[in-house]
Amino acid sequence: MIRKPKFVIPGVDKKLLVKDAAKLLPDPARRRFLAGGASLGALTLLTGCDLVSEDAVEPFLTKISKFNDAVQAAIFNSNALAPTFPESAITKPFPFNAYYTVDDAPEVDGKDWALEVSGLVDDKKSWKLDELYALPQEKQVTRHICVEGWSAIGSWTGNPLRDFLKLVGADTRARYCWFQCADKDGYNSPLDMETALHPQTQMTFKFADEILPRAYGYPMKIRVPTKLGFKNPKYVISMEVTNDYKGGYWEDQGYNSFSGS
Numbered sequence: 001m002i003r004k005p006k007f008v009i010p011g012v013d014k015k016l017l018v019k020d021a022a023k024l025l026p027d028p029a030r031r032r033f034l035a036g037g038a039s040l041g042a043l044t045l046l047t048g049c050d051l052v053s054e055d056a057v058e059p060f061l062t063k064i065s066k067f068n069d070a071v072q073a074a075i076f077n078s079n080a081l082a083p084t085f086p087e088s089a090i091t092k093p094f095p096f097n098a099y100y101t102v103d104d105a106p107e108v109d110g111k112d113w114a115l116e117v118s119g120l121v122d123d124k125k126s127w128k129l130d131e132l133y134a135l136p137q138e139k140q141v142t143r144h145i146c147v148e149g150w151s152a153i154g155s156w157t158g159n160p161l162r163d164f165l166k167l168v169g170a171d172t173r174a175r176y177c178w179f180q181c182a183d184k185d186g187y188n189s190p191l192d193m194e195t196a197l198h199p200q201t202q203m204t205f206k207f208a209d210e211i212l213p214r215a216y217g218y219p220m221k222i223r224v225p226t227k228l229g230f231k232n233p234k235y236v237i238s239m240e241v242t243n244d245y246k247g248g249y250w251e252d253q254g255y256n257s258f259s260g261s
Contacts (some may be wrong), residue, residue: 003103020155082200082225082261085141090208091152094144096215097227097229099185106182106235110219119240120176122169129219133205135159135167140200144232145261149196156223157206162197178246179222182235189233189255191224200225227240228259 023235096102139157165172177196181187195201200240204223205212212218217234230250240246251257 021125021202042114044056056251072153072181076180081126082142085143085153087141087155087260089153090141090155094152094154094207094216095150097146097148098183098234100183102215104184106184108219108235110183113219113237115220115236117240118237118238119242120171120174121241123167125168131160131219132203133155135164139206140202140223140225142200143261144222144229146229147259149257151256155208156204158202158223159205160199161200161201161203161222164203165196165241171182173245174241178240178242179236180238180240181234182237183249185249187233187235187249188246189231190246191227191252192258194222195226198219198224198226200210206249209224226260226261230255 003028096105098105101204110129114128115132116126118124120221137157139155141153141155145152158246161177165177169203174194176190177189177193178190183191191201200223202223204221205219207213207216212221216238220235220236222232222236225240245257248255248257
C-alpha cells in the first residue's frame with residue numbers, strides 16, 4: 001500500500017514554497033517543472049520528504065539544492081568557454097557588490113600579503129605578490145553574473161588557475177580548491193576541481209589593465225566566468241586543495257555550491 005504524502009505546513013504558503021524550491025533547479029528543468037504544473041506533491045515525491053511541519057521545509061529545500069548541484073556538475077563541460085566580449089562592451093562603471101559597503105571592504109597591504117597554499121600539493125609555500133605577478137598572465141573580457149539578477153562585463157587579467165595548480169604540484173584528482181578571504185567575517189568558498197581546471201578560471205591581479213582595485217578584490221581574486229558571482233572570491237589569502245567539503249560563506253546559508261552561470 002502506497003502511503004499518501006502529507007502536505008500540511010502550518011503558516012507556510014505552499015505556492016511560494018514550490019516557487020522557492022523550483023528556483024533551485026537548473027534552468028531548463030525549472031521551466032519544464034513549472035510548465036508541467038509544479039506542485040508540492042510533485043516536489044515531495046521527487047525528494048522523498050513528508051512536509052508535515054515547518055521543520056521539514058529546510059531539509060526538503062536542501063535535498064532540492066543538492067539535486068541541483070549534482071545535475072549542474074553532471075552537465076558541466078570543462079571545454080565549453082563562457083562568452084567573451086570586445087572591450088567596447090565593458091560596463092562602466094563596473095558595480096561593486098558585497099554584503100558590506102565599499103567603505104568596509106578589506107584593506108590589504110600588498111607588501112605584507114602572501115598567498116598560503118596548502119593541502120594536497122607538493123609545494124606547500126606562501127607566494128608573495130611579486131612572485132605571482134611574475135607568472136604568465138592572460139586577459140579575458142567576460143560577464144559577471146550575480147545571483148541577485150544583474151550582470152556586468154569586465155576586463156580581468158591574471159594567471160590561469162590550472163597553470164598554477166600544475167606549478168605547485170596539486171593533486172588534480174582532489175575534489176575541491178577551497179579559498180579563504182580577508183573579509184572581516186571570514187568569507188570562504190569551495191570550487192570544484194573540474195571548474196578550477198577550466199581554461200578561463202583565473203587568479204586575477206588586474207582589472208581594466210590596472211592593478212586590481214580594492215573594490216574588486218585586491219590583491220587577488222578568483223575569476224570564474226562559468227559561475228555566479230558569489231563563487232568568485234575576492235581578497236583571497238589562502239588556497240587549499242582538498243577532498244573535504246568545507247562549506248562556504250553563502251553555501252552554508254543555503255546557496256548552491258556548484259552555482260554555474
